[in-house]
Amino acid sequence: MADAVVSFGVQKLWDLLIRESERFTGIHERATELRNEVGRLKGFLKDADAKKHATERVRFCLEEIKEIVYDAEDVIEAFLLKERSVDEKGIIERLTKCTCNLMNRIKADSQIKGITARISKVMESMQCLGIQYIVDNGIPPKPLSERLKKSRQTFPNESESDLVGLEHSIQELTGHLVENVNIRVVAICGMGGIGKTTLARQVFHHDMVRGYFDKFAWVCVSKQCRRKYIWQEILLNLWPKEEEHRIQQMSEERLQDELFKMLETNKCLIVIDDIWSKEDWDLIKPAFTQKPGSRILLTSRNEDVASYTDPRCKTFKPRSLTHEESWKLLQRIAISGRDDIVLWLCAEFEINEVKEEVEKMIKRCGGLPLSVKMLGGLLSTKRTVSEWKRVHDNIGSQIIRGISPGDNENKAFQVLSLSYEDLSFRLKHCFLYLAHFPEDEEIYTEILYQYWVGEGIIEISSVGTNSSIRDAAEGYLEELVKRNMVLVSKRHEVSSRIFKIRVHDVMRDVCLWIAKEENFLEVVSAETQFSNANASSQIPAYRSRRLAIHMDLDDGKQRTFHQKQIRNPELRSLLCITRRYNTRWNSALSFGGLRSSLRVLGLCGAQFRQGKLPKSIGKLIHLRYLSLFATNVSKVPSSLGNLSLLVFLDLRSFGQKVHVPNVLKRMKDLSYLWLPYELSEETKLDMGSLVKLETLINLSTKHCRVEDLLHMRNLRQLHIDVYGTSNEEILPLSLVTALKLVEDFQLCHQPIDNPVEVDIGGFARLHRLSLIGIKMEKLPNGLQSAPNIASISLWGCRIEEDPMPILEKMRSLKKVSFLIDSFIGRKMVCSSRGFPQLRYLQILGLDNLQEWVVEEGSMPRLRRLWIQRCTKLERLPDGLTNISSLKELDLRWMKKEFKEKLVEGGEDHYKVQHIPSVTFEGCDE
Incomplete structure (x- = not known):
């Protein structure tokens, strides 16, 4: 009842x-x-x-x-x-x-x-x-771009008395214009303020150029390109002054015809200064002849414009000033010719009194001529030591904002901010995101891409069927590089993809300035904001939805970051950024105190109490990006499964073995997953539902089913550890066939007694292959049928057959690494015409290797050679003398006798004397 x-x-x-x-x-x-x-x-x-x-x-x-x-x-x-x-x-x-x-x-x-x-x-x-x-x-x-346009107009006869470090560049450019009859267009490309217009002006007035060409014209295109105005300006330069009225009355069609005839019948030099886009060139190019004789010298921030104007276009990139050149230019502007300051310097103090401050200010200019000139002009108005030091204390804002406080329309700011104004809506956000990173930071592009996508700046829905998220992000970054707003620090040695970038100091100041003005981001330093003694200190309240905390601490003490130190609970992005992975900080974060609006959370280096990630992490249901890299997390709560919108998840903690509950299967939008380096014994993960994965790192067959990979048809990068099998075939052929898009494949196997077979023939797009701890009698099957492989790394494979006869026939191979016990034979032979594309070769820890033969004509493009800890190798091969491309030879932990043969006076010195850089380390024992 x-x-x-x-x-x-x-x-x-x-x-x-x-x-x-x-x-x-x-x-x-x-x-x-x-x-x-x-x-x-x-x-x-x-x-x-x-x-x-x-x-x-x-x-x-x-x-x-x-x-x-x-x-x-x-x-x-x-x-x-x-x-x-x-x-x-x-x-x-x-x-x-x-x-x-x-x-x-x-x-x-x-x-x-x-x-x-x-x-x-x-x-x-x-x-x-x-x-x-x-x-x-x-x-x-x-808008700002329009207000700045007039001030950006350049003219050929502007006075340029402060020229430093341009002599060689002027000579080179003059040679291209005068001596090479096959070149029709010469382009000077670089970031705003690098001196493109100054260089063009010196070439324009050079005696050799003036003697070679009959007529000269200079026109500044700038941001808004008006075709009729451009053609009129050029004709007004080329025709006599009395024709001015007639030219101004001409229609566009007539202007085009007259200009075309003029350039065909005369040797003219046309300087097109500050052209911004390929569309601008398409507008004005109908008036330019293809016949040799006349030349076009153009300047642009966008390198794409140069190659677009003419396939044979010669592109020149001005270099930054050296420290000595910057100091020389600064002296010319700030001191030379000023009787008052010279007398003052002699009477009141030595220049050494502010030398340290001046050195730092010069460094801050980053070799950008415009910034050095702005700094020189600023210092030229200061008469006391305290004034010079005050400029040093405010160097970033002074250079960007200009000589007059609050004046945002000085020349430096105008030139540099115009590049920003020209960006599309999304590219502006991509650029402003660079403000997260510390000064002089080399930024890993992979991390930057993750932030962009996590924030929604790059929409995953816009990625094409055959493209990856990384491809889409690379397109945005390449655009910023072509516009010279970021600098490529390092490209991948094999794929040539951008690996690291950096931002010019002055351009970073612009980025920070705009980010602050736009309420885009707030950056704070842990060193000044957080301390154990002042745990209740708070970051001032900001409206910005993004907060970057630079966690690097120079005193070696650990700081504690408290929840109460965040004043904006509606943050969309919270990034704790460290320069060094060994930086540790104590986390006292209560994720429940943050609103669920958070999209991006990076906790690099965080130390959680008892290694437990708080359960409240599951309340951040909007997260797209979560990084626990270099934390001490050893236990992940099951509430992590609530984060079903995650696209990027990095669980690579530096703690003990990590326990991850079986909740990853709920995260069906995951595209990038880095599993812990070591998982706890009880961890078992179902991942068959993660069909969008593009990158999967540290997959272990002890904790996951290999069969789940069959559903991941979008994988581009796969690093897998195989356990507990002694089968002859280490991976099912059906799996290799299914993963057709994999470009980067790393296979690690716990050593077993019996050799196994590896077949990679199904990886049609494979670019990079790493095999670790896999005992094989010979190289994997299908290597020669994988035409795109550019990099191979072998470690502990104990191959008995000489691998060179197979590898040297792979036409795309650029890098080969033989690491510890990868080859246990005594002799390797590189035959003539082998390795046609090889740039990098590393031989490390081959204890049985006694003889290495390199025939003439082998490895014609080799640039770097590393030989390390091959103690039985008697001598370098004679064939190295024929490799003129070899620039770097690194020899480490080799026998003392081996080194003595190669140093100057040694019997084999002739083999290495043509190599610019030969280094020895640990070879004297």
């Missing part, structure tokens, strides 16, 4: 919940409508982007709209994540689900109504203040 009463009560409650739930049946439609409204607001922000500097009221309104968009996205996502179908059979289970579902709908309905009201209010405000009209019709004041 009691059970019947309870059942009847439950049923009544169920019916009540169903009726109450029906009140919110239209919530999906309201959520969809809000999403559409957010799309329209985003479109408005993009349209307004070029004019956001117009007035304070416009900027304030746009900031308000951004906040609404952020909040609306959070509400919509949270609602959709929590919606669940009520399909369990039991009434109690259905009742629990329905109750949760109803509470979710009530909360979401209230939030949607609140945001809709905010949208209505801001739209009403925009209408009352005329903001929509201002944005749509461009009412003055004009």
Whole structure:
């Protein structure tokens, strides 16, 4: 009877919940409508982007709209994540689900109504203040790029008395214009302020150039290219002054005809200064002849423009000034010719009194001529030691903001910020994200790409079917490189993909300045903000939704980062950035104290109490990026499974063996997954549902099923550890065949007594292959049928056959590494015409290797050779003398007799005397 009463009560409650739930049946439609409204607001922000500097009221309104968009996205996502179908059979289970579902709908309905009201209010405000009209019709004041245009006009006869370090460049460019008849276009490309126009001006007036050409014209294109104006300006330069009125009356068609004839019948030099895009060139090129004789010298920030103008275009990139050249230029501007300052320096103090400050200021200019000139002009107005030191203390803002405090329209800021103004909406965000990183940081592109995608700057939905997320991100970065807004620090030695970048110090100052002005990001230093003694200290309240904390500490002490030190709970991005992976800091974060709006969370180096990641991490349901790299995490909570929107997950902690509950299968949007280096024995993971994975690192067959890989058809990078098998074939052929897109494959196997077979023939796009600890009698099957392999690394494979006869026939191979015990034979032979593309060869720890033969004609492009700890190798092969491309030879831990043969005076010195860099280490024992 009691059970019947309870059942009847439950049923009544169920019916009540169903009726109450029906009140919110239209919530999906309201959520969809809000999403559409957010799309329209985003479109408005993009349209307004070029004019956001117009007035304070416009900027304030746009900031308000951004906040609404952020909040609306959070509400919509949270609602959709929590919606669940009520399909369990039991009434109690259905009742629990329905109750949760109803509470979710009530909360979401209230939030949607609140945001809709905010949208209505801001739209009403925009209408009352005329903001929509201002944005749509461009009412003055004009956007920054327009206001700066006039000041960026350049002219051929501007005085240039401060020329340092240009002599060689002028000579080289003059030679291209005068001596090479096959070159029609010469381009000077580089970042703003590097001196492109100054260099072009010196070449334009050079005696040799003046003697070679008959007529000369100089025109500045700048940001807005007007074809008729460009052609008029060129003709006005080439024709006599009395023709000015007639030229101004000509139509575009007539201007084109007259200019074309002039360039065909005369030897003319046309300088096109500051051309921005390929579209600009397409506009003006119909007037330029293809016949030899006349030349075009153009300057551009975009290297794409140069190659687009003419396939044979000679591109020249001005170099930065050396420290000595910067100091010389600074002296010319700040001191030379000023009697007052010279007398003052002699009378009051020696220049050495501010030498340290001046040295640091020069370094901050980064060799950029424009910045050195701005600094020189700034110092030229200062007369006391304290004034010079004050400039040093404010060097970043002084150079960027200019000589007059608060003056944002000085020449330096104009030139550098114009590059930013020309970027697309998304590229602007890509560039501003660089402000996260410390000064002089070499930025790993892989990490940068992850941040971009995690923040939604690059949308995964826009990635093509045959492209990866990395391909899309690389396209954005390449655009910034071509525009010379970032500098390539290192390219991958095999693939030539950009591996590291850096940002010029002065361009970084621009990036930081704009990021602050836009409320894009706030950067703080752990050294000044956090300490154990002052745990209650708070970061000042900022409106920015992004916070970067630079965790590097020079005193060796560990700091504790407390939750209370974050003043903005609505953060979208929280990145704790360390320069060194051995940097450790104590985490006192309570993730529940952060709103669920967080998209990007990087905790590199964090030390959690007892190695436990707090359960509250599961409340950050909007996370796309989570990195626990170099933390001490050894236990991951099951609540991690709530983060179903994760795209990037890095679990490579430096702790003990890590236990990961079986929750990764819920993260169906994962594209990049780095598993821990070592997993606990009880960890078992189902990953067959992760069909979007592009990168999977540290997969272990002890903890995961190999069969799950069959579902991951998008994998590009796979590093797998194989355990517990003695089968002849280490991987099923069906698996290799299924993973057709894999480009980077690393296979690690715990050593067993019996050799195994590896077949990689199915990896049609394989570019990089690493085999570690896999005992093989011979190289893997299918190597020669994998035409794209550029890099092979072997470690502990104990191959008995000489591998060179097979490897040297691989036409794409650029790098080969034979590491410890990878080959146990005594002789290797590289035959003539073998290894046609090989650039790098490493031979390390081959204890049995006694003889190495290199025939003439082998390895014709080899640049670097490392030979380390091959103690039985008697001597270098004679064939190295024929490899003229060899630039670097690194010999380590070889026998003393081996070194004595190669040093000057030794019997084999002739083999290495043509190599510019030969280094020995640990060879004297």
